[in-house]
Amino acid sequence: MIGIGVIGYGYWGPNLARCVAETEGCRLTGIADASAPALARAAKRHPGATLHQDWSSLVADPATDAILIATPVGTHHELALAALCAGKHVIVEKPITASSEDAHRLIEEAARRSRVLMVDHTFVYTSAVQKIGEIIARGELGEVFYYDSTRVNLGLFQHDVNVIWDLAVHDLSVLDFLLKEQPLAVSASGAGHIRGRTENMAHLSLFYPSGTVAYLNVNWLAPVKVRQTLIGGSKKMIVWNDLEPSEKVKIYDRGVTLGDGPETVAARISYRSGDMWAPQLSVKEALLTEIEHFVDCIATGREPVTSGASGLRVVETLEAATASLRQRGHPVEIGQMRKVS
Amino acid sequence: MIGIGVIGYGYWGPNLARCVAETEGCRLTGIADASAPALARAAKRHPGATLHQDWSSLVADPATDAILIATPVGTHHELALAALCAGKHVIVEKPITASSEDAHRLIEEAARRSRVLMVDHTFVYTSAVQKIGEIIARGELGEVFYYDSTRVNLGLFQHDVNVIWDLAVHDLSVLDFLLKEQPLAVSASGAGHIRGRTENMAHLSLFYPSGTVAYLNVNWLAPVKVRQTLIGGSKKMIVWNDLEPSEKVKIYDRGVTLGDGPETVAARISYRSGDMWAPQLSVKEALLTEIEHFVDCIATGREPVTSGASGLRVVETLEAATASLRQRGHPVEIGQMRKVS
Amino acid sequence: MIGIGVIGYGYWGPNLARCVAETEGCRLTGIADASAPALARAAKRHPGATLHQDWSSLVADPATDAILIATPVGTHHELALAALCAGKHVIVEKPITASSEDAHRLIEEAARRSRVLMVDHTFVYTSAVQKIGEIIARGELGEVFYYDSTRVNLGLFQHDVNVIWDLAVHDLSVLDFLLKEQPLAVSASGAGHIRGRTENMAHLSLFYPSGTVAYLNVNWLAPVKVRQTLIGGSKKMIVWNDLEPSEKVKIYDRGVTLGDGPETVAARISYRSGDMWAPQLSVKEALLTEIEHFVDCIATGREPVTSGASGLRVVETLEAATASLRQRGHPVEIGQMRKVS
Amino acid sequence: MIGIGVIGYGYWGPNLARCVAETEGCRLTGIADASAPALARAAKRHPGATLHQDWSSLVADPATDAILIATPVGTHHELALAALCAGKHVIVEKPITASSEDAHRLIEEAARRSRVLMVDHTFVYTSAVQKIGEIIARGELGEVFYYDSTRVNLGLFQHDVNVIWDLAVHDLSVLDFLLKEQPLAVSASGAGHIRGRTENMAHLSLFYPSGTVAYLNVNWLAPVKVRQTLIGGSKKMIVWNDLEPSEKVKIYDRGVTLGDGPETVAARISYRSGDMWAPQLSVKEALLTEIEHFVDCIATGREPVTSGASGLRVVETLEAATASLRQRGHPVEIGQMRKVS
Structure with missing residues (x-):
């Protein structure tokens, strides 16, 4: 059972959290958002998840094997890099980063640590x-x-x-x-x-x-x-x-x-x-298919269809x-x- | 009763001929097309109109006060100029000419002879x-x-x-x-x-x-x-x-x-x-409104909404x-x- | 070349007349309508057809082999019967008659005189x-x-x-x-x-x-x-x-x-x-297909798809x-x- | 904070449960369903709710003030009556009962006990x-x-x-x-x-x-x-x-x-x-509006728009x-x- 945490509970994050909660083989461990009302909404929907006003405590959580990032584009690189460095698998909302240089760095870090790096190209x-x-x-x-x-x-x-x-x-x-x-x-x-x-x-x-x-x-x-x-x-x-x-x-x-x-x-x-x-x-909802694919890539070591490299090509x-x-x-x-x- | 002739009985010409036939204040005098089957179709639909395999005889027809031109773009300038020079009012299918230079010449000729020059911007x-x-x-x-x-x-x-x-x-x-x-x-x-x-x-x-x-x-x-x-x-x-x-x-x-x-x-x-x-x-069919407007411009000397000048601007x-x-x-x-x- | 006349030039009659004028193997001989403005419109569209304010003169016209009837339902039986009795083939607009009894009489008359009786079930x-x-x-x-x-x-x-x-x-x-x-x-x-x-x-x-x-x-x-x-x-x-x-x-x-x-x-x-x-x-326009089928039934003696009998079944x-x-x-x-x- | 339980977690029950979980002024206390897989799905989505394979234990739960019933029509009367008799407010999925006689009994019971009886006429x-x-x-x-x-x-x-x-x-x-x-x-x-x-x-x-x-x-x-x-x-x-x-x-x-x-x-x-x-x-989702209206009727004693009486009229x-x-x-x-x- 792969533990998955979600950073960002604004527009898209609730969909990610819901799909994690509905997918076999994984469970929603925690949700991080700097906004107190957002966390309150998260608590109502997902009373079993831990709540984090500071994302770094979610990234440090040992029960969490993977991190989904649904925050503004400008923060993707920092958050994803921190999660990879903490040994987590990562899905980043599209676009993967604000620059191709940043995307390169994430790809390299994921490769070095043999972690799955995926971009949420939902379509x-x-x-x-x-x-x-x-x-x-x-x-x-x-x-x-x-x-x-x-x-x-x-x-x-x-x-x-x-x-x-x-x-x-x-x-x-x-x-x-x-x-x-x-x-x-x-x-x-x-x-x-x-x-x-x-x-x-x-x-x-x-x-x-x-x-x-x-x-x-x-x-x-x-x-x-x-x-x-x-x-x-x-x-x-x-x-x-x-x-x-x-x-x-x-x-x-x-x-x-x-x-x-x-x-x-x-x-x-x-x-x-x-x-x-x-x-x-x-x-079937695309996001469910995507989360299942992510869980499968973590289990098998397979390259995701929407890999970090595809995220990079799109950012270029x-x-x-x-x-x-x-x-x-x-x-x-x-x-x-x-x-x- | 203004006599109107149509040159070109291919795709668009039949619509022009039909609308002329249905409009008050004008009548369809003749139809010109180099193609014999086209003329046969015209004869079946408009038995009262004279048929011309050579457009110049229609342009020369004294019963015809105005000419509608529905031929390939490359021929617009020659036909419209000939009709204007013969003292006819003219509607040319869009685009008015194949070059802005040609459009200039038509506008000048129409102005010189005080004829109505209109472009068939149907929309x-x-x-x-x-x-x-x-x-x-x-x-x-x-x-x-x-x-x-x-x-x-x-x-x-x-x-x-x-x-x-x-x-x-x-x-x-x-x-x-x-x-x-x-x-x-x-x-x-x-x-x-x-x-x-x-x-x-x-x-x-x-x-x-x-x-x-x-x-x-x-x-x-x-x-x-x-x-x-x-x-x-x-x-x-x-x-x-x-x-x-x-x-x-x-x-x-x-x-x-x-x-x-x-x-x-x-x-x-x-x-x-x-x-x-x-x-x-x-x-109401747009082409009927247009033919009525043409007939009205001929009668009153008013500038058409889709004048030669608008045709020129589009060609530019x-x-x-x-x-x-x-x-x-x-x-x-x-x-x-x-x-x- | 089968000569065809149209009785009734109101809403539907102009479509019938136009389709006859466009079909090979037949020609539009005449148009009858009691209304002078309707006849004026007919004259503008079909200058080659004879005009009849009294339908009986069209039915009597020896150049007319067939009659299309596009008048109010209550008149269908009288007009169609007169046309059949004059030896004409007939298409009646739908419904064929105002009563099944009337439809029976038309079917019998057509059979007796070996004329084509068709109902205009256009669809x-x-x-x-x-x-x-x-x-x-x-x-x-x-x-x-x-x-x-x-x-x-x-x-x-x-x-x-x-x-x-x-x-x-x-x-x-x-x-x-x-x-x-x-x-x-x-x-x-x-x-x-x-x-x-x-x-x-x-x-x-x-x-x-x-x-x-x-x-x-x-x-x-x-x-x-x-x-x-x-x-x-x-x-x-x-x-x-x-x-x-x-x-x-x-x-x-x-x-x-x-x-x-x-x-x-x-x-x-x-x-x-x-x-x-x-x-x-x-x-292809359905009415053109229908007129061609009528002309073919006249030529070959074949039973129309929309025969008088189908008209009767619908009226019942x-x-x-x-x-x-x-x-x-x-x-x-x-x-x-x-x-x- | 009104405690609400849901009986029936098949097709419609999950929507009711979700809307209760998202509405201010109430909370989802428990979910009852005879099917073990249905309860497992409920547990994944609503880890904070108690689960009941037997609906009667949910009806007996003192933390639950109201019951939503989303079971086959034939069971509505028995379940709703039991809930009303236990002093709960009730929403029944449409149609309210399988017979008008049953609907009468529910209306009477709700009136006698001054409980809100509402039918889920969602539209x-x-x-x-x-x-x-x-x-x-x-x-x-x-x-x-x-x-x-x-x-x-x-x-x-x-x-x-x-x-x-x-x-x-x-x-x-x-x-x-x-x-x-x-x-x-x-x-x-x-x-x-x-x-x-x-x-x-x-x-x-x-x-x-x-x-x-x-x-x-x-x-x-x-x-x-x-x-x-x-x-x-x-x-x-x-x-x-x-x-x-x-x-x-x-x-x-x-x-x-x-x-x-x-x-x-x-x-x-x-x-x-x-x-x-x-x-x-x-x-706004209709079901959210409906749950809010239910909570408001409980608080104010107001008659619901889709009262038991409207449920009865529809069943008649x-x-x-x-x-x-x-x-x-x-x-x-x-x-x-x-x-x-």
Whole structure:
């Protein structure tokens, strides 16, 4: 029975604590948060867990084998490093750190101590993304032409990061899982509409070595919530609407076929508009799948699907996107720092 | 009774001919198309109209006071110029010409001969866009922060233009009508997935003098048809979904309010998530409204809402976007040529 | 080239005239309507057709081989009988007549004179209903458990019939096509909310010999338009949403399976919740398919899919439903009159 | 601090327990369930609560002031009576009992002992139903013409009740809250498609003293989940779609107006198709609102909105509907037993 503690009981921490409490093979040992009202809420929900106003006492708790970190991004590196140094396994909420340099250090520390370091890229564990991954891996889409995502809603303006670090990070983690390649470069533009605040809307274009392109539209100041992604392939195409109660993933037998012959290209194009198919998806909560995977990685020593390295790749892209944003869309290459180090 | 002839009876021409036939104050005099099957279809639908395999005989017809041009973009300038020189009033399908230089010449010729020159920016005449225009003009949105449009579907790959000239032109014409200002610069990126063909998907960012930004996502190779535009303002926000059978335009009393006080900006932000309101819209076909407006402009000498000048402004933006596309997103300023000329 | 005339140029007649004008193998010879403005509209659209303020002169026209009737229900019998007696083939708008007795007479007259008598059950010719018919005929649904339809909108209050004769008639014609059996009995309840007018909302339950049940919800006083039908089978189930622009028909691999064994029924039930599949449907207009079928039946002497007999079966059910409505839902058996005659 | 125990930790009990644990002014004292695995799950989620394999020890617990009952319908009467006799306040899951006679006894016992007796008509506490109630109470709809609800999905076949007692009970509880009158009579028809099981689909027509009619379409064997209700009034109309993430309630300024004058009714009818308005709704969970209301009623002695009497009225209607179902739709009057007693 693996003992797991949670640091941070604000927006996301309660979900982590609940899922730990419901998962076989582990138990919730303690919860740390500097806020007294947050701890009071935690006590009401989890009367069996120890409470810590200072996270360091939870990290020092010998009954706790692993630490889940759900605090502001700027604190991830310090907390995770302390937990790893205390010999704990660690899951860090996304993005893994505020800089790729910090992510490197965590990866090294985890490797040195043979601890599991995982980043909470929750979407990777949804049945929708798992199913899309299978479809792409089976080659059903053919060549992946593009990934085009709209992820907009009203709020939440994060205190310490802009909309790219808050929303685009989801798509970047999904892309890291689906495409098995890292983008070469990114071009980003954005706007901030609240005086004194960071960018609340942004558009990113990502260029991959294989020729695939990805476009991300993220916005904290939209009138409605949209979570829709189109994935175009040479054979088939996908619409992933994460707000659909069922039928989140639809595969369309649609596209363009270029025939042979001496005619002009225009004369040889034909459209294929066939059936649509929506696979049945598991309704299991992604976070439960993720916690189970974490427990399994601790038990078996296996590398997590959303390893520290995937967290690093996503942060490198976020850094490049932010740099491009500051240069009004000038394309920025990704991962230079990593190659040097 | 104004006599109107239609040149081009392919995809769009039949709609123009039908609307002319249904409008009071004008009559369909003739139809010209080089294709014999097209003329046969025209004859079946409009047995009262004269048929012309050569457009010049329709332009020369003294019973025809005005010419509607629905032919490939590359031919617009030659046909419209000939019609104007023959003393006809003219509507040209969008985009008005293949270059801003050509648009200039048409505008000059129409002015010299006091003929009505109109561009068929059909969306401007829809009840949805008219209603949005009223709402913005009344100041209900407050400051317009952004216009963010997704206009994607499968096909039609145009023979002579890329996806920007075919689809983004709709949003540019709507923006020209709504914002009453021309963008300063545009950044565009795109991709072509069919070997030997032009770009079939593109993303544009437009920067306006007032600070408004516009984002356009256009794609000929999408699995589903989407026609959704979000318009964000400092007071209210709009969702315009043109595929909704009714309730195409929804106005949301949502946004962010920044309170006064000595606290940090973060502490003074509050979200406003109020009611939604969908005004009843007229179901009248936009093209009928447009033809009536054309007939009225001919009768009264009034300047059309979608004048040659608006056609020119849109073409200038299309030229700049295409230039940016070729430079991988490098921002390009708009309308330099016009200022020089 | 079959000459076809249209009587009635109000709401539906213009669609019939347009489709005749567009169909190969026939031509629109004339249009009759007592209203001068209606004839003026007809003249503008169809300058090649002769115009008749008195329908009898169109029926007498020797260039006209067939007559399409789109007039109020109460006039169908007189007009259709006159046309048949003049040796014309006939399509009558739905419902075929105001009484089953009248429908019998038309069927007899058509048989005596070997003319084609068809009822305009338009929905039968839609690609959606054709596809559903194929799926049921292939046995994919297994045993058909139920057909449950919601067909509601605001208006149109018909002058001479109640909502059952106006809206439920569509579902009855579809059921007649799909199920290949006539209901034994019907129970109907309804309400009229406008003083002095007939019922504007009704609910029908239909009982079939095979055990299939059908439920129809029709309403002229609904805030929104709904056209949704659920069809449940022992193997699969269908959702037919006629307002969807594409994907009108979705087939769900869902249901309940009853296992074998000595346990209670409750213990042997299991749910099957599998994939969904939406077949690509033709976008051809149903009315064009119908007119082509009519022309083909005239040429070949074949029995139309929506023959006079199917029109009669639908009217018999409408009569029984109206009788049940007057008795507050008391079930009424169907087709007694037919069996007697 | 009111101590609350939960009997039954199957499908619904965990929600009750969680909401008790999250509500101010009360605490979760114990959980009873005969199933050992259910108790194990309860222990994991609520380590602070006492566990009882026999419900009578929880009822006898002096630290427990109130009992929530979430067990099969057939056991409600026995459990609730025992709890009331032990001096506890009680919430019973819907329907309150399996017979109106049993409901009478509970009401009498609660009155005799001055205990709060409440039925868990959860929908009444949703922000959607609360808002609809306000709109009707303000007279915005005018005269309520009809309530027309579709509540269908795949499963869950209940072991001890048919689909009316499982699904229609929701609409009956909402109607009891909204209309402030009890139906006079009900006509119901239904069908059972699984051999050896009760009805899995049913259609109910309810007739009210004021002339309002209500139609309920409930089905356990539908391919998709639908939760849509149309409410028609003489002034405005409502669409309540409970599956919409936001905008669950839409108010339409639509209807029919009958003008004055000597013309026929038909000539004086006009349609009104105005704007739509969707009020912002609270996102607070209904069950939390309900538990707070229960705690408040205990503290103040106030009568709950969903009192035992409302539970009785709903059960009387369920009994009449079941009787009508057995007589193939023959209308059955409601509440005879109550009037006699």
